[in-house]
Amino acid sequence: MGGAGLMLNQAMTARYDVIIVGLGPAGAAAAVELAQAGARVLVLAGPPGRAKPCGGCLSARGLDALGFLDPPAWLADHPVSRLWLGFPGAPDVEYLSPRPGAYFLDRGRLDAWLAQRAVQAGAEVRPQRAREIVPHQEGFVVRGQEGAWQGRWLLGAGGAGCPVGRGLGLGRSAWVFAALVQERPMPQHLRPRLAEAGFLELGGVPYGYAWAFSRGEVLNLGLAGLTRQGPGPGGDLARRFQAFSARLGLEPAGAPRGAAIPCPDQRRPRLYQGRAAVIGDAAGLADPVLGEGIAQAVVSGRMAAAAVLAGDLGRYQRRAEETLLRDHHHARMLARLIYRAPRLFHGLARRRPGGVELGFHWLRGELAPGDMWLALARGLLGRPARLDPNRGAYYISPLG
Ligand SMILES: Cc1cc2nc3c(=O)[nH]c(=O)nc-3n(C[C@H](O)[C@H](O)[C@H](O)COP(=O)(O)OP(=O)(O)OC[C@H]3O[C@@H](n4cnc5c(N)ncnc54)[C@H](O)[C@@H]3O)c2cc1C
Known part of the structure; x- marks a missing residue:
């Protein structure tokens, strides 16, 4: 958080009802809700870059969560009803569910569609990185590379390293999945096995799992391990990634990409302060068993938006505690059980x-x-x- 005594050049500072930092699933969901309700919304989206590293697995409840945006049919192009559960050196378990539990999708495409929906709803989106947040008597001033903007309300949706969360000390989490992911062309020998199927392997990563997901021509390969040491997959994870690839009969193909997935480590993490709140990964709201976070980002974004519209972010805190955080409390126990044994x-x-x-x-x-x-x-x-x-x-x- 910058010095509160900073002089503001009012002439250069455009005013908004709400400023949202970050345009992933959390920021987009909040932006649509707020803009549709008539709020003047600015989203600082960061400069355009590569797609977020992701397994691209949208749970069926995640697809439900996106229902309010009238989602396009392609989101459900790759349904997953079959699961292979592996353990190094043991035969795989195959299970076929009567209905899909998830859908594999292209994460870059999902985020581009979400951003488009935010613009259609009337949010102003700038490809700017928020650099500094300064409290102000009428809210906050957010500074980027090319300007400063004033908002009465502030939502931090900038993911794991969001400056709003960091600056206000909100949504901090000691439970973090360190994750590695790689996308490559689908090899011939895995096609039949992975058709409409996901492969999860336990036991190859301490306190975590590895996955292989198929989108027809594309294989998404990754692993994630819970750590209390904070973000940043270490060399050990890279070695385990290569070992997992080799178990699937794959040749090495360049370095996988790494990123952190923060999960709640307590039942009541602080999600807001006054007129500022954190949502999605900035609030550390991914599920502690699988690191699933798209659905949770969308849901928390909508909850926070509704609370802003009601003029009380305390409502967001309470609602999150009754729903997402209650579930995460049990999910943490389940994660301990599964990953310890x-x-x-x-x-x-x-x-x-x-x-x-x-x-x-x-x-x-x-x-x-x-x-x-x-x-x-x-x-x-x-x-x-x-x-x-x-x-x-x-x-x-x-x-x-
Ligand atoms: C390797 C990996 C695999 C995963 N696989 C899955 C999966 O299969 N299914 C699933 O449900 N979840 C998965 N997750 C988790 C999921 O990606 C996150 O929980 C989800 O993206 C959170 O959404 P968000 O909107 O909170 O944050 P993000 O999606 O991280 O979006 C944050 C946005 O804010 C922008 N930003 C950051 N800083 C600033 C700034 N200072 N100013 C402006 N903009 C900024 C970023 O550029 C980004 O666009 C995975 C995560 C990782 C790392």
Whole structure:
């Protein structure tokens, strides 16, 4: 946060109701909600660059969360109903769900469409990086390379290193997935196995997993491991990535890209202060089991936007605690269980492949992580999980 006593050149400072820093899924969702409600919205989107490193796996509940934007059909071009669950040196478990749990998509294309929706809704988007945030008696002044802008409200949606979160000490998280990802042409030998299927491998990465996802001609390969040491995948992760590629029979193909996925490490992280709030990865809201964060970014963006429109960001904090953060609390326990004993978990799935359906229920928003314990117990007894169709309702209507 810059010095509060900084002199402001009022003539150069355009005024907005809301300034949003960052135009990923969180920033775009908030921008659409706010602009559609008539707010004057400025989004500082950062300079255009390469697509965000991502597995490109949109859960079915994530697709629901995007429903308010009237999503194009291509988002669901690559549905995933089949899952292979691997463990190095053990036979893979194959599971086919009656309905897709997720969709594999091109992340660059998703973000470009989201940005377009924000503009269509009436938000002003500038390809500027926010550099400094200065509190002001009427809100905040945000400085970029080529100007300064004044907003009554401020939403930090700049991802893991968002200057709003850093500057205000909001959304800090000690649970971070260090992740590596690479996209390459789909090799012939993996095509039949990965058609409409995902491959997840446990046990090759400490406290994490590796994946192979298919989008027809494109193979998305990656791994993620939870660390308490903060972002930045180390050399060890790169070595594990090469070992995983080799297990899939792939030749080395350049260096994978790395990035951090922050997850909540407590039940009530501070998400706002006065008229500023953080959303999405800036708030550390990715799921602690898989590092899934697109759906959570969209939902938190919409919740924060509604709270701004109501004039009280405390509503956003409360709503997030009742929904996303409540689920994440249980997801953290589940992550500990799975990643401390990946061999046991893989062995359980081998004995009862039907138990993998619980993961599909979760991805479809039919089973909250808090209900997972009872469902797991029932699964061990060979009984189906009790589902509540309203469990994931806040992915569709975050204010419900
Ligand atoms: C390797 C990897 C794989 C992943 N795979 C998946 C997956 O398969 N499925 C899934 O659901 N999630 C996945 N995630 C997590 C998911 O990508 C994030 O949770 C999600 O992108 C968060 O959205 P966001 O809008 O909060 O932040 P981001 O998507 O990170 O967007 C932030 C935006 O803000 C911009 N920005 C940053 N700083 C500034 C600044 N100072 N000024 C202006 N703009 C700024 C950035 O350029 C960026 O455009 C993955 C993450 C990683 C790293």
